[in-house]
Amino acid sequence: MPIRIAVLDDYQRVARSSADWTPLDGRADVTFFHDHITDPADLVRRLEPFEVVVAMRERTAFPAAVLDTLPNLALLVTTGPFNAAIDVAAAHARGIVVCGTGGVPHTTAELTWALIMAVTRRVPAEDAALRAGRWQTTIGPELAGSTLGIIGLGNIGSRIARYARAFDVDVVAWSENLTSERAEAMGVQRVGKRELFERADIATVHLKLSERTRNLIGRPELALLGPRGYLVNTSRGPIVDEYALAEALSDAVIAGAALDVFSVEPLPADHPLRDAPNTVLTPHIGYVSVPMYERFFSHVVEDVVSWLQGTPVRVIPAEA
Numbered sequence: 001m002p003i004r005i006a007v008l009d010d011y012q013r014v015a016r017s018s019a020d021w022t023p024l025d026g027r028a029d030v031t032f033f034h035d036h037i038t039d040p041a042d043l044v045r046r047l048e049p050f051e052v053v054v055a056m057r058e059r060t061a062f063p064a065a066v067l068d069t070l071p072n073l074a075l076l077v078t079t080g081p082f083n084a085a086i087d088v089a090a091a092h093a094r095g096i097v098v099c100g101t102g103g104v105p106h107t108t109a110e111l112t113w114a115l116i117m118a119v120t121r122r123v124p125a126e127d128a129a130l131r132a133g134r135w136q137t138t139i140g141p142e143l144a145g146s147t148l149g150i151i152g153l154g155n156i157g158s159r160i161a162r163y164a165r166a167f168d169v170d171v172v173a174w175s176e177n178l179t180s181e182r183a184e185a186m187g188v189q190r191v192g193k194r195e196l197f198e199r200a201d202i203a204t205v206h207l208k209l210s211e212r213t214r215n216l217i218g219r220p221e222l223a224l225l226g227p228r229g230y231l232v233n234t235s236r237g238p239i240v241d242e243y244a245l246a247e248a249l250s251d252a253v254i255a256g257a258a259l260d261v262f263s264v265e266p267l268p269a270d271h272p273l274r275d276a277p278n279t280v281l282t283p284h285i286g287y288v289s290v291p292m293y294e295r296f297f298s299h300v301v302e303d304v305v306s307w308l309q310g311t312p313v314r315v316i317p318a319e320a
Helices: 040-047 088-093 107-120 123-131 155-166 180-185 193-199 219-225 242-250 290-308
Strands: 003-007 028-032 052-055 075-078 097-099 147-151 170-174 202-205 230-233 256-259 279-281
Touching: 003 290, 052 290, 075 290, 088 097, 097 290, 107 123, 107 155, 107 202, 107 230, 107 256, 107 279, 147 155, 147 193, 155 170, 170 193, 193 219, 219 230, 219 242, 242 256
Parallel strands: 003 028, 003 052, 052 075, 075 097, 147 170, 147 202, 202 230, 230 256, 256 279
Antiparallel strands: none
């Protein structure tokens, strides 16, 4: 009897066309779900019949309480190499194999730079004004000669540093684990956290979410950024205190913000960031590109086939 596979949160209805699923023909029945379920009880009712679940990044959470109520679940595959919304240790304790996928390196960095350009030059506001019959309603800064503060100089942050040099932007960087050697190798100056927010015209976030980074950026940091400063976050929503940010934008404490990630996704209709001025908001599309989806779902198929053969690949360890 074929196993049953649920592919979740296929918002754009492209999971099927992004990979060759024929290696699973006759071995699995695959169901693609295009909506998003927020209520855990509803999620459990939907997923109860399935032995395999494919999660799209952190769109749907799998805490221990949900895993406990899915007795048929044997394999949980997440797109991407890790997933903060899955209790991996709880899954392993219950005998559920958790696998990830690879990705491509450019997608989020490219969106980050697009957001930097969009928020500083007020591109969405001018587009909306032109369509409403108005002409030249805002004025923005130049990037050349400005200072970019990169919070987290990993793979994405390092790529952003290279983009910045092409735009004649000075770069400073900080994270708790950043060394002077790493910063020097990337051609940027390592500074302290306070100094970064004091000097940066634009601060951009590229950290993993952890208890150490949750609410890392709040009222004090935004005040240091100042009325000419911009905040960009394409990492994870909870790294920034969103309510402090909405207040800072409304009070002109900072000049603007561009956000691709939020603490609750999809962003609730009544969230104050929806009405905050001088913002560019995108629906967590940093990783949403044709090459990324092709890599994600081709690896999903490989993960399932390998698991069926008894040799699972890209297994995420319990301590992840």
